[in-house]
Amino acid sequence: MNGLSPALVPPLLGWYDQGHRDLPWRTLPTPYRVWISEIMLQQTRVEAVRRYFDGWMDALPDIRALAEAEESVYMKLWEGLGYYNRVRNLHRAAVVLCQEYGGQLPADYDKLLSLPGIGEYTAGAIASIAYGIPVPAVDGNVLRVAARLDNDFTPITDARYKKQTRERFAAWMPADRPGDLNQALMELGATICLPNGAPRCGDCPLQHLCLGYHHKNASSLPLRAAKKARRIENRTVLLVRCGTLVGLRQRPSAGLLAGLWELPSLDGHLSPEETRSALAGLGWQLRRMLSLRPARHIFTHVEWHMNGYYIELDNQPEPLTFVSPPALRATYALPSAFRAFLNVIEEEL
Incomplete structure (x- = not known):
């Protein structure tokens, strides 16, 4: 040996x-x-x-x-x-x-x-x-x-x-x-x-x-040193539609997922009433809101626990960018953390 x-x-x-x-x-x-x-x-x-x-x-x-x-x-x-x-x-x-x-x-x-x-x-x-x-x-x-x-x-x-x-x-x-x-x-x-x-x-x-x-x-074997526990972040993710278009937001140029496009989100797990209130304060004109299935995504040091809502708007508020589903599929890089919420429009992508 x-x-x-x-x-x-x-x-x-x-x-x-x-x-x-x-x-x-x-x-x-x-x-x-x-x-x-x-x-x-x-x-x-x-x-x-x-x-x-x-x-x-x-x-x-x-x-x-x-x-x-x-x-x-x-x-x-x-x-x-x-x-x-x-x-x-x-x-x-x-x-x-x-x-x-x-x-x-x-x-x-x-x-x-x-x-x-x-x-x-x-x-x-x-x-x-x-x-x-x-x-x-x-x-x-x-x-x-x-x-x-x-x-x-x-x-x-x-x-x-x-x-x-x-x-x-x-x-x-x-x-x-x-x-x-x-x-x-x-x-x-x-x-x-x-x-x-x-x-x-x-x-x-x-x-x-x-x-x-x-x-x-x-x-x-092998032995590994114990990992630090991941930080848990609760988020409310929004799949936003205005007509046939999907609303995206670009993340900041530094930090997690820097510079990538994302579905907009709010900090914390917000109830429908809290979400409506928060979006009204941002000038969003809601036509309809439906709950989406919760999801979880694990990064190296952070874990996102996400609930979500399907939102239909009568306006296109800043700083969102509204794109067609084909353009989203072909051009905009969206992190896999948001894939679970795209199931609602899967046939359009």
Whole structure:
């Protein structure tokens, strides 16, 4: 039994070669495609990313197209993936790449790391997969595999643990197949060495090396530091109509969901009477109001508990922007937090 060691390389690559998932960014692993896929895959399941990735590549097939795109275009393509600063950083990095690197991602780990939105993991993935540079790409999947292999109860959220794990992988990355090894580790963590106490140890090519398995601790690993409780915010969301148009509001340029379009809302859970009073005070001329089903949405540090109302108005009050349902579908990026309230007009979208 070896734990995390160079002994894992041959069986892991052999397992990967026998049948890994067929993913579009693996079929054609250009630097741009690897970059976009890795940013999309952060906090998002592979099956969901497939659809986003194909749509993105159709609309923005290269770095120059991304650099020249209007914000509304790349934000709409990202709609539903969340963490919108990531797509803004993609655009910022594309502009830098056009200005300083001729519209190409540099074949240099440190230069990749200097670009907006690219951290150690993403730089390692691009460098190894697209350019064959022997550097590791250590994400949560890989840290989980490492903790189980070593039977290590150090919290994987510990920065020192991540640094040490990365250094250990870096010491024996195969010069001829660094990208394949990184992808094999990702694949193992995504399909076999699963999170939440559910590893499929009987199917693992590294079972004979895994100290966590032999000590019967695989299901208990990895250890994570306790998270702070999310802050709860109560909101009253309004699906506003004036004739056939839908009322939207743009969020402030800083803070949560900065600069995105949203359905207007009021602080707190307001009763119908409280809502009518609040809107009358804003100059809204209500024709009809119906209750909508409550919804909840979880962000990293905040949790929204939302009730809602369908509102029909006789006027179009500021600061709302009124758009047609087809325009909402095609042009305006609306965070997924509001999707539950759009069911009422789903056939129009």
